[in-house]
Amino acid sequence: MSTTRQEEIWAMVKGVNAVTNNVGKSLNLYRQWAPNFDQDNADIQYNGPKFTAQTIDELFGENKDALILDAGAGTGLVGEELQNLGFTNLVALDGSQEMLDVANQKGVYKSSVCSFLGPDRLDIDSRQYDCVVCVGTMAAGHANASCLPELIRITKSGGYVVIAMREIHIPDCGYDGKSWDDWLKIHEDNGLWKKIEIRNVENWLSGVYVGVNHYYGPKFTAQKIDELFGENKDVLILDAGAGTGLVGKELQNLGFTNLEALDGSQDMLDVANQKGIYKRSICSLLGPNRLDIDPGQYDCVVCAGTMAADHANAGCLPELIRITKSGGYVVIATREALIPDCGYDGKSWDDWLKIHEDNGLWKKVEIRRVENWLAGFYVGVINVYRVI
Ligand SMILES: C[S@@+](CC[C@H](N)C(=O)[O-])C[C@H]1O[C@@H](n2cnc3c(N)ncnc32)[C@H](O)[C@@H]1O
Incomplete structure (x- = not known):
């Protein structure tokens, strides 16, 4: 891959995550990025979907029929990883129809829904899913802690909410004057969920700086x-x-x-x-x-x-x-x-x-x-x- 292409990918990653973005702006960028998203993310060795799917595999073991909502599914990279691990019962949700169009071509998900993750109620019945997974969906100009009550509501009692994100986005994912970490705790204190694990993983994006001097x-x-x-x-x-x-x-x-x-x-x-x-x-x-x-x-x-x-x-x-x-x-x-x-x-x-x-x-x-x-x-x- 040329250095120029790598710079372009890097610019796109920064663009969609710009702190000043509102969701409208970043969804607009995803509309443009959808056709190249998979190749670009392969080029920069985006490992988030694989790591997260492995975590879900650890949680569910042999239960490959678990009903899983991939919230912020994008082009379906997480769904593909889950499918590779044997999971068969997958549904996609994303705010960008263009990203979902790419995902739908892969035959990974049983259904998909174009919907916005935020404080508003989703058009999904309560306690539907064994697992709701979000990978790369929480960031500036994306979703934030405001959608957690809805993710919890649509998850079965005893089910899991698995949210994976780049560490640097955590400060941008608060809501209503409270931080991301505050909200994780508030929902635990209110008896809505219980923390199982917060795992730090290296190499979330491992290839982006190859050949490019971004070592500041x-x-x-x-x-x-x-x-x-x-x-x-x-x-x-x-x-x-x-x-x-x-x-x-x-x-x-x-x-x-x-x-x-x-x-x-x-x-x-x-x-x-x-x-x-x-x-x-x-x-x-x-x-x-x-x-x-x-x-x-x-x-x-x-x-x-x-x-x-x-x-x-x-x-x-x-x-x-x-x-x-x-x-x-x-x-x-x-x-x-x-x-x-x-x-x-x-x-x-x-x-x-x-x-x-x-x-x-x-x-x-x-x-x-x-x-x-x-x-x-x-x-x-x-x-x-x-x-x-
Ligand atoms: C970085 S991509 C990640 C896609 C996929 N989960 C993956 O890991 O490859 C973020 C996705 O979240 C979606 N998204 C961002 N904010 C959203 C929101 N508030 N509601 C629904 N989808 C959102 C975008 O459209 C995009 O497809």
Whole structure:
């Protein structure tokens, strides 16, 4: 697939989910997207339908006759996955007739209904379905928590409501002054449903950034450092886990001149060194081992994308602190989903942040969550600590 095509798909994904969209606008975009929706979503490896169908399979086991409403069925990707798993009793609902027209050609659903998911009553009798599933239907300009009472009403007592969505849309799915999470709890407190599981899944959309540089982590991290140092562009900064120099490049663009790189891979550093960004580069592993660097050298040590499973973890924090000047900053930016893999020696990442603070080694300045870390699909976290 060409980069241009991938950019176009990405633009369409962003377009239908634009926070400013009202449902009319996004349904209009789905009308245009319907003929290409399946191919485009295959190209960006949209795994949501498969993951959700697997969850339903876990819930129903051998009961393949369960009556399932696919609410926001679109072109029927969820129905296809359910059919592949043996489910036979499927009904589709969507606000876009054009999307349903594509779904109907697949022979997956016994019937389909063009209807709008919102606070209004659906033309469906109560307690009809063993399961109501929504995949990708909750988002800005799509459906939101206002439709939950209706989804619950049409589900049999003992049946399941399975709602799968991209994590970044959750803040846009509240209703009537209350958040998405508030509504999940309100309906539980009111005895309408009971939470079985909230499962985080990686790789919801796994292919969108292939060949396209939508990795915004370095830029966001450099901007944070710029906020910390303002006009003082001469500060000595170590880019720890510098890789090919993406963070250094962003810092250089912002006027920083005094940059050094450290990375465990000489091959990555070789690429970085060709860019003329860093005054010095050090090939060294970040871990509990002592670095060959004197204490209190740097005004700032930055790590972006370096903390992850099989990368560095909290075991290297004491060294990062040791080589930073008193009053300097350690800025560690990582994808939020990777944090659970960054603990060390039986303690979590968050435990270690706090342990070093309790031990008077550093003081938290900010922990900032940022959207669009990678390809618009991941949330990043920038941890800023001031060394004491
Ligand atoms: C991202 S697509 C997902 C389609 C399908 N579930 C899938 O995972 O491939 C979102 C679908 O939700 C539908 N939709 C969005 N808001 C809706 C609403 N308020 N009521 C009914 N359908 C809606 C759109 O028409 C579109 O087909």
